[in-house]
Amino acid sequence: MKKLLVLLFISAPAFGQDKLEVISMEETRRIEATLSSDEMQGRRTFTLGIEKAGQFIAAEFEKIGLKKLGNSNSYLQSFAMIRPKTTAVKATMNGNTIDPKKISISSVEKSITVSEKSGYEIATIARGANFINEWRKMMTSTKNTIVFFDSTHETMMMRVGQRGGQLYQNQPSVIFVSQNEKPSSFSIEATQEITEMPLSNVVGIIPGKSKANEYVIFSGHYDHLGISSRNMKDNDSIYNGANDDAAGTTAMIMLAKYYKALNQNERTLVFAAFTAEEIGGFGATYFSKQFDPKQVMAMFNIEMIGTESKWGKNSAYITGFDKTNMGEILQKNLEGTGFMFHPDPYPDQQLFYRSDNATLARLGVPAHTISTAKMDQEPHYHKASDEIGTLDMDNMSSIIRAIALSARGIVAGKETPSRVDTSTLR
Ligand SMILES: [Zn+2]
Structure with a gap:
């Protein structure tokens, strides 16, 4: 006891x-x-x-x-995602028209006009490179970027292109072009339909x-x-x-x-x-x-x-x-x-x-x-x-x-x- x-x-x-x-x-x-x-x-x-x-x-x-977190007046941390749909693309490389299918656009803009004078970062993905790793790096870039990739990666590009259907507001544009040689001049014009999709995390603090x-x-x-x-x-x-x-x-x-x-x-x-x-x-x-x-x-x-x-x-x-x-x-x-x-x-x-x-x-x-x-x-x-x-x-x-x-x-x-x-x- x-x-x-x-x-x-x-x-x-x-x-x-x-x-x-x-x-x-x-x-x-x-x-x-x-x-x-x-x-x-x-x-x-x-x-x-x-x-x-x-x-x-x-x-x-x-x-x-x-x-609540910061100055928020709600526990809901709301933001929007953008679902873009490219409706038209016209492109030339070194003055020659190329097939729009060779271009994959990741952008939240309704209208895009890019040439070698637009101030885009220019990157390449060579034959034999790890395409997925390179793609991931480019997609998290903080600058508008144009990427010329070797045509051996076209199948992979198609696969990831289908997955990357949702983007953040203000996300920089990244344009992928299948071109084995980096062109000295280029022009790309595209139009897109943009759908905004709201969503929220829920956040509280002590x-x-x-x-x-x-x-x-x-x-x-x-x-x-x-x-x-x-x-x-x-x-x-x-x-x-x-x-x-x-x-x-x-x-x-x-x-x-x-x-x-x-x-x-x-x-x-x-x-x-x-x-x-x-x-x-x-x-x-x-x-x-x-x-x-x-x-x-x-x-x-x-x-x-x-x-x-x-x-x-x-x-x-x-x-x-x-x-x-x-x-x-x-x-x-x-x-x-x-x-x-x-x-x-x-x-x-x-x-x-x-x-x-x-x-x-x-x-x-x-x-x-x-x-x-x-x-x-x-x-x-x-x-x-x-x-x-x-x-x-x-x-x-x-x-x-x-x-x-x-x-x-x-x-x-x-x-x-x-x-x-x-x-x-x-
Ligand atoms: Zn889970």
């Missing part, structure tokens, strides 16, 4: 300070169930379903008492007490695949995305609740639900541009934590483990708790580059994704059957508590992970 009383006496106050009880399974389930309900229609970017989900997340932020200019980001993506009758099974056409990534979004909201209750953050905590992950990571990319990367001390991106990891309960993995010492810091903080975070066991799948952490990681930020998904055997991944009934809500709440515990030193400003050496990235 006595012994038990003493134990209670010791453990009860510690538990109270921990505030870990804030991350309850009931509350975790309520949020997860709402986000993955049929009412949200699979949360596809540019649909009413995702708008509803965004409103729900914003209302949760309001209830928690999060502040300002830091003494290091307000040092940011720690917690995030998950709230978009998913929507409704499709493809592969329809049991009359279910709604892709609820309960694990991908209502689970990560739920975790992010629960962590906001937790850190607000704990009220000990010296750094500013940013909570973000990203849109448009599934169609190219556009939400995270726009979000990342709102920060000076040097001021972002860490990013915890959370993806698919609703099922048991390959090691069983109370364990998860961290992508890009060897890129910074953030994983070691988190591991150390979990010592003796019964939780374990491992390095990503699926390095071949390049998960570090495939989620919303990648944009900030490419700018040097220790930005990692935490997940439990068994990428070699997750039967509901990108299927209509990814529903809350397939999730282990008890384990999921435990994983969220583990993230909360592991991050406390970073949140308190006592621990600072090393930066990503961007020269090691592919």
